[in-house]
Amino acid sequence: MGRTLSEKVWDEHVVRSTPGEPDLLYIDLHLIHEVTSPQAFDGLRLAGRAVRRPDLTLATEDHNVPTIDWDKPIADPVSRTQVETLRKNAAEFGVRLHPLGDENQGIVHVVGPQLGLTQPGMTIVCGDSHTSTHGAFGAIAFGIGTSEVEHVLATQTLPQAKPKTMAVTVNGSLEDGVTAKDLILALIAKTGTGGGQGYIVEYRGQAIRDLSMEARMTICNMSIEWGAKAGLIAPDQTTFDYIEGRPEAPRGADWDAAVAHWKTLVTDEDAVFDEEIVLDASEVTPFVTWGTNPGQGAPLGAAVPNPEDFADPQDRVAAEKALTYMGLEAGTPLRDIKVDTVFIGSCTNGRIEDLRAAAAVIQGRQVAADTRLLVVPGSVKVRLQAQDEGLDVIFKEAGAEWRGAGCSMCLGMNPDTLEPGERSASTSNRNFEGRQGKGGRTHLVSPLVAAATAVRGTLSSPADLEPVGADA
Numbered sequence: 016m017g018r019t020l021s022e023k024v025w026d027e028h029v030v031r032s033t034p035g036e037p038d039l040l041y042i043d044l045h046l047i048h049e050v051t052s053p054q055a056f057d058g059l060r061l062a063g064r065a066v067r068r069p070d071l072t073l074a075t076e077d078h079n080v081p082t083i084d085w086d087k088p089i090a091d092p093v094s095r096t097q098v099e100t101l102r103k104n105a106a107e108f109g110v111r112l113h114p115l116g117d118e119n120q121g122i123v124h125v126v127g128p129q130l131g132l133t134q135p136g137m138t139i140v141c142g143d144s145h146t147s148t149h150g151a152f153g154a155i156a157f158g159i160g161t162s163e164v165e166h167v168l169a170t171q172t173l174p175q176a177k178p179k180t181m182a183v184t185v186n187g188s189l190e191d192g193v194t195a196k197d198l199i200l201a202l203i204a205k206t207g208t209g210g211g212q213g214y215i216v217e218y219r220g221q222a223i224r225d226l227s228m229e230a231r232m233t234i235c236n237m238s239i240e241w242g243a244k245a246g247l248i249a250p251d252q253t254t255f256d257y258i259e260g261r262p263e264a265p266r267g268a269d270w271d272a273a274v275a276h277w278k279t280l281v282t283d284e285d286a287v288f289d290e291e292i293v294l295d296a297s298e299v300t301p302f303v304t305w306g307t308n309p310g311q312g313a314p315l316g317a318a319v320p321n322p323e324d325f326a327d328p329q330d331r332v333a334a335e336k337a338l339t340y341m342g343l344e345a346g347t348p349l350r351d352i353k354v355d356t357v358f359i360g361s362c363t364n365g366r367i368e369d370l371r372a373a374a375a376v377i378q379g380r381q382v383a384a385d386t387r388l389l390v391v392p393g394s395v396k397v398r399l400q401a402q403d404e405g406l407d408v409i410f411k412e413a414g415a416e417w418r419g420a421g422c423s424m425c426l427g428m429n430p431d432t433l434e435p436g437e438r439s440a441s442t443s444n445r446n447f448e449g450r451q452g453k454g455g456r457t458h459l460v461s462p463l464v465a466a467a468t469a470v471r472g473t474l475s476s477p478a479d480l481e482p483v484g485a486d487a
């Protein structure tokens with residue numbers, strides 16, 4: 016019987032397989048950031064161990080870094096300690112680190128692909144749940160805990176039970192103005208935040224093949240919000256074109272050999288998935304969340320739901336609780352919800368294409384009077400490229416704040432946080448209570464919806480905006 020893409024990648028990495036035990040997998044790339052690595056390095060130090068493959072390990076500073084005054088010492092003592100600890104550990108154990116101020120600094124899931132380190136057929140781990148992002152290249156990529164980080168640092172292997180396989184086939188095409196973010200939010204809303212639990216999910220079908228690499232990363236990034244172990248997409252010409260010529264990509268004969276192998280990384284015709292879901296892309300419209308988990312979402316054209324309309328009692332209670340926290344009334348059109356802050360950034364939607372898409376909406380327009388727009392590139396390279404293209408000027412002229420690279424308001428471990436009761440439209444991936452600051456209220460949106468919302472001050476899509484110059 017044929018094998019699925021994930022089974023092929025898995026099989027290529029099994030170091031040891033014993034019945035009744037998890038497989039021992041070889042790890043090709045280990046990404047590290049300051050939040051989940053300190054205890055792992057402490058563990059190595061205590062046991063007198065070295066990092067087994069520093070050459071397959073890459074560290075960046077992302078969660079705690081300020082996005083203004085990044086050339087000054089970090090003011091917050093906790094953040095400063097985490098960042099300084101990573102620097103000390105990287106130096107002591109010989110791990111490559113891109114610190115604040117370095118041209119390759121940025122969110123770890125933006126930096127890996129950007130450098131060409133993320134490649135098809137790899138196993139990639141990081142002490143971070145959104146490692147699933149890298150699955151967009153046809154890699155098995157997933158988040159691990161700190162004790163597992165230590166295990167990988169010490170051995171470059173990881174014991175793992177084999178997950179079940181699922182195919183999400185997205186037929187048809189996305190309409191204009193509908194993005195990968197809307198698609199994944201719609202999928203999670205349809206099937207619940209536990210819908211992917213226990214599975215490695217392969218996204219496929221026409222709508223997925225048509226996506227750029229960056230849009231594919233947005234989909235795979237949010238696999239974890241759907242409960243999946245990992246999400247991946249078969250590599251194709253789009254993938255190869257994206258990787259070719261990047262600093263860490265294979266070159267010359269090595270490139271040809273790599274592509275020849277990568278082309279074998281597709282699910283065989285006769286392979287069988289444990290589960291299959293089929294969606295029609297043409298039915299997806301701009302999608303936003305109204306609640307406090309990524310599955311509590313609805314089309315932008317809908318209204319805040321009435322908890323009583325949920326058949327499942329648990330969903331009903333969750334919706335009631337969410338509406339209370341979010342300060343929303345059932346029946347309010349989502350388009351009438353007024354937003355205080357718009358955040359464009361994160362490993363979900365902080366890449367150059369996201370900034371281009373948002374800038375195209377903002378260009379020639381102004382951010383609404385009572386609204387604040389924060390634009391935080393996912394990496395220094397994204398920031399520099401955006402500046403080369405003049406996107407920073409578009410944002411600043413519209414009244415936005417143009418910031419340095421990092422996780423920023425995605426989770427507010429740095430000074431970029433919401434005030435209690437403040438409402439955001441955010442291109443990030445989590446809308447949990449307090450995620451962007453204590454008492455903050457988050458609506459997850461695409462970069463297009465974020466930009467349009469910044470202009471109108473209420474949840475909006477570009478189609479809701481007056482033509483540029485109409486009100487001049």
Ligand SMILES: CC(C)[C@H](C(=O)O)[C@@H](O)C(=O)O
Pocket residue numbers: 050051078142143144145158426
């Ligand atoms: C801090 C880190 C462990 C965490 C994660 O695992 O995802 C963070 O990146 C997040 O998005 O919540």
Ligand code: SF4
Pocket residue numbers: 077078122124143145361362363421422425426443444
């Ligand atoms: S941008 Fe957000 S989701 Fe991504 S790694 Fe940082 S905190 Fe986690």
